[in-house]
Amino acid sequence: MSDQTDAAGPPRVSGKPVDPRLLRYAASSRWFFVAIGAIAVAQTAVIIAFAGLLTRVIVGAIERMPLPELAATLGALGAVVAVRALLLWAREAVASRAAARVQTELRAALIAGIDRLGPEWLDTRNSAALAVTAGRGLDALEAYFGRYLPQLVSTAVATPILVATMWWQDWISGLTVVLTLPLIPIFMVLIGYATRATQQRQWSTLQRLAARFADTVEGLSTLKIYGRQHRAAASIEKVTADYRRETMKVLRVSFLSGFALEFLASISVAVIAVSIGFRLIDGSLALGVGLFVLLLAPEAYLPLRQVGVQFHAATEGVAASDVVFDVLDAAGTRAHGTAAGIGARSAHRGGESAPRRTGSAPNRASGVLRIEGMRVRRGGRMLPPVDFVAAPGTVTLIEGPSGAGKSSVLAALRGAAGFEGTAQIGDAAIRSLAPATWLAWAGQRPGLVSGSISENVALGDPAPEAGDIRRALELACAGELDPARRLGVQGAGISGGQAQRVAVARAFYRRLRGRSVVVALDEPSSALDPDTEARLWRNVRAVADQGAAVVLVSHRRSAREIADQVVALNALEVVR
CATH class of the missing domain: 3.40.50.300 (P-loop containing nucleotide triphosphate hydrolases)
Incomplete structure (x- = not known):
C-alpha cells in the first residue's frame, strides 16, 4: 500500500483572472490570446452594426422608409448576422485548437518537470493524484480555453467599446451603465471566493479518491487474504460520497451565482429601459437613439455576466493547472538553484543532496x-x-x-x-x-x-x-x-x-x-x-x-x- 502524500496538497487557485505562468509554460496560449482578441474586436463591431441596422429597420418601417432601401438594410442586417455566426464558429475553433495544444504542452512540461525534480521528490508525492491532474484535470482546460478565457478577452475588449458608444449616443444611459456595471464584478468576487473554497475541497476529494482507489487495487490480494476487502470498498464508497457531495455544492454555488448575476444585469437593463421610455415620452430623446442604446444595453452587461458564469465551468481546469504550475515552478527553482551553484554549497554544508541531472554515462x-x-x-x-x-x-x-x-x-x-x-x-x-x-x-x-x-x-x-x-x-x-x-x-x-x-x-x-x-x-x-x-x-x-x-x-x-x-x-x- 502506498503511504505517499498528496501530489501538491489542496490546489491553490490563482486569484488573478489569468495566471501569468500560463504564458510562460504554454507557448501556444500566446497566439491564442492574440487571435481571440482580434475576434473579440470583430465581434464588438458586428454587435454595434447589428444594433444600428436593426434600429434603422424598425425606425424605417415606422417612418415608411422606401421599400428598396428597407430591403437593402434588411440584406445588410442578414449579412451581419451571418458574420456574427461565422465569428462565433471561429472563436470556438480557435479555443478548441488552443486547448488541445496547451494540454499537450502542459502534460509534456509536467513529465519533464517531474523528471528534473527526480525520484526523491516523486517519492514524497502520490502518483495517483498526479495522474488525475495530468489526465482529467488538464482535460478540464477545454472549458477554460473554450469558454472562460474567450469570454474574459471579450469582456476586456467589448465592454469599454460598448459603454463608450452608449455614452456617445446618450450620456445618461452611458452613466447608468458606468454606475451599475461595477456591481457585477463585486458580486463575482464575493461569489468567486465561495466557489474557490468549494472547488478546492472538491478537487482535494477527487485526488484522495484516486489515491485510495489506486492503493486498494494495488493491495487487493493482501486485503483479500486478510478479509479486509469489504472495509476497503466501504472506504472508497465513503470518499465517493464525499466527492458527490462536494460536486453538488459546486453546482449549487454555480447556479446561485448565475442567478445573482442575471438578476443584477436584468435590473440594470430595466433601469436604462425605464429612463429611455420616460425620455421618449417627453420628447427629449429621439426614437432611433433610444432604441439603438436600448439594444446595446444588454450587450454591455452580457460579457461581464458571462465571465462569472463560465468561471464555474473552468474552475476544475484552473485548479489542475495550478497544481501543474506549482510542480513546474519547483522544477524551475531546482534547476536554477543548481545552475547557481547549489551543488557546491551542498558540499560545503556536508554534502546534502542536489537534484538529479541528465548526464552522460561514466567511464x-x-x-x-x-x-x-x-x-x-x-x-x-x-x-x-x-x-x-x-x-x-x-x-x-x-x-x-x-x-x-x-x-x-x-x-x-x-x-x-x-x-x-x-x-x-x-x-x-x-x-x-x-x-x-x-x-x-x-x-x-x-x-x-x-x-x-x-x-x-x-x-x-x-x-x-x-x-x-x-x-x-x-x-x-x-x-x-x-x-x-x-x-x-x-x-x-x-x-x-x-x-x-x-x-x-x-x-x-x-x-x-x-x-x-x-x-x-x-x-x-x-x-x-x-x-x-x-x-x-x-x-x-x-x-x-x-x-x-x-x-x-x-x-x-x-x-x-x-x-x-x-x-x-x-x-x-x-x-x-
Missing part, C-alpha cells in the same frame, strides 16, 4: 562505486553513515535487520532519497548523473506494467534485443516464462515470485545491453524456494564475474556465499 573503465560517509535521509531522520567500495567484478552484500537502512542505501543510489556524504561512480558524483546512465536496479516491488513480459524486461530500450531478453530471463531463473506472454496491470497474470524474477531480469537486461556499470538488487530472492535461490545466486555471481559491480541487499545467509564483502547494518552503527 566504464573506472566504474568503481565509492560510498564514503553516506547518511541517508528517510522519514525525517538521518540514518547512520555507510562506507564501502564496490568495484567491477565484485559482489557487495548489504545485510541487517529491518529498519536498519538497507533499502534506503539503494534508494539513495537511484535518487529516491536524499543523503549526505560522498557517492561516486568512477570519477563522477552520482548526484550529477541520471541513474539510468550507470545503474540497473530491481527493488522489492517488481513495478511491472501492462504489456508483454518482453516489454517489461526491455523497459526503456528503444530497440529491444530478443536474444538478450531471453538471456536475462534465464539469468533471473525465469527462463520458463514466454517473453510474448501478456501481463495485466501491475503484472497481473503471473505469481509474485515470477514477477520478482522478471524485475531482476530487467536489471540483468540493462547490464547485458551495456547500459549499466552497477547492478543493484534489493531482496531478489525473498519469494523464491531454496533451489531457485541457489541458482539465482550463481547467476548473480556470474554477472559480477563478467565485469559488473553488484550491490546486493538480502537477509538470506546464503547470499554470503557469493559476496566479496559484507556491509552489516544495524539501528545503532555500521560495521564492515
